Amino acid sequence: MDIINQVEQLLEQGKVDIFIGYKELDGHVIPHGFTKENLDELKDLKTGETRYSLEKMATHLAKKDKDLKIGIIARECNKRALNCLYTWNQLNPENMEIINVNCCPSRIKIHADCSYLEPKKSGKFKKEHGIEFNNDPEELMEKYDNNERFSRWMYEFNKCIKCYGCRNICPVCFCSDCSLEDPDLVETGDLPPDVPIFHLVRASHMAGRCIDCGLCEDACPAEIPLRLLYREINQIVSDVFDYQPGQNMEKSPFTVIGDKVTLEPKPMDTLL
Amino acid sequence: MNYKFVPSVCSYCGTGCGVLFEVIDGKINSTLPLKSHPVNKGKLCIKGWNLHEYINSFMRLKTPLIKKDGRFQKATWDETISHTAKNFTKIKDQFGPDSIGVLVSAKISNEENYLAQKFTRAVIGTNNVDHCARL
Numbered sequence: 001m002d003i004i005n006q007v008e009q010l011l012e013q014g015k016v017d018i019f020i021g022y023k024e025l026d027g028h029v030i031p032h033g034f035t036k037e038n039l040d041e042l043k044d045l046k047t048g049e050t051r052y053s054l055e056k057m058a059t060h061l062a063k064k065d066k067d068l069k070i071g072i073i074a075r076e077c078n079k080r081a082l083n084c085l086y087t088w089n090q091l092n093p094e095n096m097e098i099i100n101v102n103c104c105p106s107r108i109k110i111h112a113d114c115s116y117l118e119p120k121k122s123g124k125f126k127k128e129h130g131i132e133f134n135n136d137p138e139e140l141m142e143k144y145d146n147n148e149r150f151s152r153w154m155y156e157f158n159k160c161i162k163c164y165g166c167r168n169i170c171p172v173c174f175c176s177d178c179s180l181e182d183p184d185l186v187e188t189g190d191l192p193p194d195v196p197i198f199h200l201v202r203a204s205h206m207a208g209r210c211i212d213c214g215l216c217e218d219a220c221p222a223e224i225p226l227r228l229l230y231r232e233i234n235q236i237v238s239d240v241f242d243y244q245p246g247q248n249m250e251k252s253p254f255t256v257i258g259d260k261v262t263l264e265p266k267p268m269d270t271l272l
Numbered sequence: 273m274n275y276k277f278v279p280s281v282c283s284y285c286g287t288g289c290g291v292l293f294e295v296i297d298g299k300i301n302s303t304l305p306l307k308s309h310p311v312n313k314g315k316l317c318i319k320g321w322n323l324h325e326y327i328n329s330f331m332r333l334k335t336p337l338i339k340k341d342g343r344f345q346k347a348t349w350d351e352t353i354s355h356t357a358k359n360f361t362k363i364k365d366q367f368g369p370d371s372i373g374v375l376v377s378a379k380i381s382n383e384e385n386y387l388a389q390k391f392t393r394a395v396i397g398t399n400n401v402d403h404c405a406r407l
Contacts, residue, residue: 017273018273018275020275025279026279027308028279028290028306028308028309029308030277030279030292030306031277031292032275032276032277033273033274033275033276035273035274035275050307050308051307052304052307057275057294060294060296060301060302061273061275061296064273064296064297065273068273161317161318162318163315163316163317163318163320163321164318164321165305165315165316165321168321169304169305218307218314218315219305219314219315219316220315221312221315221316221317
């Protein structure tokens with residue numbers, strides 16, 4: 001059964017009050033909320049490479065009406081984000097209806113819906129002075145010493161124009177008080193922001209939360225390899241706590257207050 | 273519930289980034305970068321990300337104001353337009369048309385900007401017209 005019929009049934013049977021999918025408007029594929037009242041709009045429903053954070057939009061709707069039944073189109077990354085939002089009580093799984101779409105191409109399904117199928121390209125200057133998007137972390141550690149890696153990351157962070165796009169687009173960023181807007185942590189009105197603190201504050205908050213969707217990297221006007229950074233942070237979470245954010249409905253280890261510290265603090269001065 | 277996204281162009285500067293307004297029941301809730309836009313390709317600066325804020329800002333003027341007795345006071349449109357016309361004519365007659373300049377805005381439409389430059393050139397009679405996005 002094709003996806004349009006599936007959505008139509010969900011709406012007609014009243015299983016969902018609103019369905020968030022994509023539609024094409026003047027050549028742009030944009031998100032849209034389909035409802036029972038406007039069933040004829042369903043003919044414009046599209047699936048494709050376009051990726052927006054539909055689950056974040058669902059949280060906006062749930063904030064307005066907590067009992068609203070919401071249906072969404074979901075890829076693997078959307079589903080991980082949903083799991084994360086469920087465990088952090090931002091969405092109620094009972095009110096959600098998911099229609100899966102294909103993520104990566106395979107022999108069985110050639111069709112794929114992901115803007116990430118083509119790897120991001122790094123320019124010549126970035127290769128010489130910064131961190132490439134698709135760097136292998138182990139290779140990076142072998143190739144450059146501490147100082148070299150530090151200066152390369154600082155080159156990337158210094159480009160930041162402090163647009164807050166990485167936070168705004170992030171499906172799992174929902175705090176009403178954001179540390180990045182705290183004047184005690186980040187000086188307001190300063191450009192570039194306090195580096196590397198600005199980025200490391202965000203990176204540490206992504207621990208146990210980042211579901212590796214890559215939307216932040218897509219939205220970054222300064223092309224900072226954020227995905228690589230957050231992946232490495234979550235590698236630590238995975239090694240220490242054996243926890244992968246978004247994999248299932250298990251709560252993040254950071255929601256539990258333990259009685260002993262097992263992590264060794266590693267001061268920054270070994271780098272400087 | 274009515275939930276839609278409206279593509280638009282950022283009104284802050286001359287770059288012309290594509291934005292998407294998230295509209296819940298007729299009220300703009302947030303701004304997103306439009307991913308398929310050829311200018312910004314899914315990226316925005318901090319002003320673009322907060323584009324929705326001035327639309328519903330409580331600080332936005334809803335009626336024209338005229339400065340009387342040293343402070344701004346609410347006025348009707350008729351009052352304001354005749355006040356402005358009277359004073360423009362006075363300045364033009366006394367100092368010539370080049371003593372007046374018009375700075376138009378990115379926050380009004382293309383057509384309104386066109387009208388403003390036409391007004392400046394044809395009615396006031398000066399070429400002193402510029403746009404805030406040409407900074």
